Amino acid sequence: MAQLSVENVTLSFGGINALNSVDIVVEPGELVSIIGPNGAGKTSLLNCISGFYHPTHGQITFEGNDLTKASPHTISGYGIARAFQNIELFGGVSVLENLMLARHTYLKYSIGAASVFYGAARRGEVENRRVVEDVIDFMELEPYRKALVGNLPYGVRKRVEVARALSLEPKLLLLDEPMAGMTLEEKEDMVRFILDILAERYTTVILIEHDLGIVMDISDRVYVLDFGMVIATGKPEDVAENPAVIEAYVGGAG
Amino acid sequence: MRNPWTRTGNYKTSYAQDTTIFATYSEQASLAVFLIGMLVLPRFLVRGDMQILDLILIYALAVLGLNIITGYAGLINIGHAAFMGVGAYTAALVAPHLPFWAVLPVSGLVAAAAGAVVGIPALRIKHLYLAIATLAFQLIFEWAVGHSPALEQGGAMAMPRGMVFFGYKIAFKNHHYFWYYVSFTVLVLMAFGFRNLLRTRFGRSLVAVRDNDRAADAMGMDPGKTKVFAFALGAFYAGVAGALYAYWSRAVVIEDYSLMISIKFLAMAIVGGLGTLVGSFLGPAFLELLDINMETFSYAIKEIYNPPGVDVGSAIRPLAFGLAIVLFLIFEPRGLANWWRLLRSYFRNWPFKY
Numbered sequence: 001m002a003q004l005s006v007e008n009v010t011l012s013f014g015g016i017n018a019l020n021s022v023d024i025v026v027e028p029g030e031l032v033s034i035i036g037p038n039g040a041g042k043t044s045l046l047n048c049i050s051g052f053y054h055p056t057h058g059q060i061t062f063e064g065n066d067l068t069k070a071s072p073h074t075i076s077g078y079g080i081a082r083a084f085q086n087i088e089l090f091g092g093v094s095v096l097e098n099l100m101l102a103r104h105t106y107l108k109y110s111i112g113a114a115s116v117f118y119g120a121a122r123r124g125e126v127e128n129r130r131v132v133e134d135v136i137d138f139m140e141l142e143p144y145r146k147a148l149v150g151n152l153p154y155g156v157r158k159r160v161e162v163a164r165a166l167s168l169e170p171k172l173l174l175l176d177e178p179m180a181g182m183t184l185e186e187k188e189d190m191v192r193f194i195l196d197i198l199a200e201r202y203t204t205v206i207l208i209e210h211d212l213g214i215v216m217d218i219s220d221r222v223y224v225l226d227f228g229m230v231i232a233t234g235k236p237e238d239v240a241e242n243p244a245v246i247e248a249y250v251g252g253a254g
Numbered sequence: 255m256r257n258p259w260t261r262t263g264n265y266k267t268s269y270a271q272d273t274t275i276f277a278t279y280s281e282q283a284s285l286a287v288f289l290i291g292m293l294v295l296p297r298f299l300v301r302g303d304m305q306i307l308d309l310i311l312i313y314a315l316a317v318l319g320l321n322i323i324t325g326y327a328g329l330i331n332i333g334h335a336a337f338m339g340v341g342a343y344t345a346a347l348v349a350p351h352l353p354f355w356a357v358l359p360v361s362g363l364v365a366a367a368a369g370a371v372v373g374i375p376a377l378r379i380k381h382l383y384l385a386i387a388t389l390a391f392q393l394i395f396e397w398a399v400g401h402s403p404a405l406e407q408g409g410a411m412a413m414p415r416g417m418v419f420f421g422y423k424i425a426f427k428n429h430h431y432f433w434y435y436v437s438f439t440v441l442v443l444m445a446f447g448f449r450n451l452l453r454t455r456f457g458r459s460l461v462a463v464r465d466n467d468r469a470a471d472a473m474g475m476d477p478g479k480t481k482v483f484a485f486a487l488g489a490f491y492a493g494v495a496g497a498l499y500a501y502w503s504r505a506v507v508i509e510d511y512s513l514m515i516s517i518k519f520l521a522m523a524i525v526g527g528l529g530t531l532v533g534s535f536l537g538p539a540f541l542e543l544l545d546i547n548m549e550t551f552s553y554a555i556k557e558i559y560n561p562p563g564v565d566v567g568s569a570i571r572p573l574a575f576g577l578a579i580v581l582f583l584i585f586e587p588r589g590l591a592n593w594w595r596l597l598r599s600y601f602r603n604w605p606f607k608y
Contacts, residue, residue: 050472051471052468052471052472071471071476072468072471072472073471073472073473073474073475073476073477076472076473076474077474081472082472084468084469084472088466088468088469088472089465089466089469090461090462090465090466090469090470091465091466092461092464092465092529093458093461093465097458097461100458101458101459101462101470101473101475102473102474103455104455104458104459104462104473104474104475105474107454107455109454109455111451111456114450114451114454114455114456114457115447115448115450115451116447116450117273117450117453117454121450121454122270122273124454125269125273125453125454126268126269126270126273129269129272129273130269133269164473168473168474
């Protein structure tokens with residue numbers, strides 16, 4: 001059974017359909033990319049999966065849980081984490097605290113224990129710090145551990161954004177343009193991180209990306225959206241030769 | 255070699271060590287010196303000084319509560335004095351039946367309940383609109399008290415007198431001394447409590463909804479619940495402060511919990527430094543001491559310059575208050591806490607800078 005299935009999802013704002021009968025299936029361990037021109041509905045689809053938007057019609061299920069009407073914090077509890085397109089970090093605190101914030105649902109101690117910072121609270125903090133340190137190590141963020149996020153350069157903040165999503169220890173990771181505006185070296189690093197996430201952390205990844213070279217290189221499957229509709233799907237090499245995709249990207253012959 | 259006295263060369267070897275608040279011996283020692291200093295301070299002060307000192311401590315507790323709501327969770331609150339008032343009126347109602355150490359938490363809890371109710375609009379509205387909702391609570395509180403015969407319609411409700419605490423009788427002479435020690439103990443305990451919360455999921459989630467509530471939602475925090483929690487927690491601090499104020503002033507009067515006081519708390523929080531713990535103490539201390547000194551100053555002014563029809567003396571105090579706030583907003587919007595931070599960071603690596 002598919003890990004994530006988006007069935008016949010339509011999302012309309014007033015009279016405009018941002019998504020129109022979209023069907024997407026993702027199997028565990030896959031890297032699925034969603035591409036399409038600007039305004040095609042890629043981020044809207046991610047917003048539907050992560051609960052920021054609720055589809056007007058259709059259904060989204062993840063490992064047997066219905067996500068259609070669920071709120072973002074419920075959905076993150078099911079094991080879906082998300083990195084935002086426009087960096088949405090907690091700017092006033094350190095990298096470490098940003099990542100610890102992603103451990104929120106794993107920390108169960110009471111407010112009494114927390115106010116004296118003893119017993120369960122201290123243990124919980126230390127145990128989860130260990131998980132976060134693994135992620136810091138994995139994303140190579142050691143030099144920035146105690147740095148204020150608001151003061152970090154763009155490329156590093158993008159990495160912190162992915163690291164924070166990883167700190168949730170998700171089963172499915174949604175990456176919304178993690179390489180936008182990066183230099184070639186930074187893009188190569190990010191690709192390496194994504195491949196490592198798949199290989200070492202056994203996490204399914206849905207990737208939105210505009211750099212088609214990267215998408216075609218690393219994806220298992222690709223969905224192409226245009227005007228809120230899936231116009232093509234399949235292996236990268238098949239999608240690249242699909243006439244509908246070529247038309248969406250470079251325009252028709254006439 | 256590990257040197258536990260300074261930050262320099264003091265390497266942490268476990269994650270538990272990295273969570274400590276006072277990391278070095280010198281920090282722990284200066285805290286101890288400060289606490290002992292505060293405990294022996296009353297020996298050197300007269301009754302009038304104690305009165306001001308008590309007020310600063312009680313206001314510091316209330317401003318700490320406001321800082322939790324407005325500074326840490328980013329929810330503008332212009333009804334904080336009303337939370338304090340809820341605590342004070344609760345104290346006035348239950349004080350005849352309970353010892354004071356039980357009255358304080360009860361007042362806090364009733365105020366926390368009021369805070370949670372006021373926090374409910376925060377599920378839906380943000381920023382300026384939420385500020386107006388808290389203002390509405392302030393006005394509702396004042397109106398409700400003013401129309402309740404059970405609360406003397408805002409007139410003075412007397413607090414019990416002549417209490418005996420472990421054989422120690424509290425009367426006119428030692429009143430301010432006794433409540434100094436009570437207020438100081440309560441403030442230290444509650445400040446430590448909040449400082450501890452700050453290094454756990456509770457405190458972090460407050461900052462998360464302030465910085466970015468969308469991301470907080472995606473990270474598994476319920477932003478609505480967190481905001482209601484922030485209001486309840488901040489109101490709890492205000493409620494305890496209200497009960498202390500009631501005991502300290504020996505009576506509960508509506509004027510002590512009016513909109514003007516709410517604004518004063520906001521000013522104290524800003525002058526101290528919004529979203530800082532130490533600012534909650536520095537702000538009230540600075541503005542109260544300024545107020546007292548301006549009062550003395552205004553008598554001196556009257557001697558020199560006193561034109562007929564203009565009360566120069568009584569204009570000085572609000573003038574100084576307003577000027578202080580404006581100057582802070584322009585020159586140091588991060589408040590006195592920022593000076594404190596700079597001072598500390600200077601001494602962090604002292605005397606070995608590398």
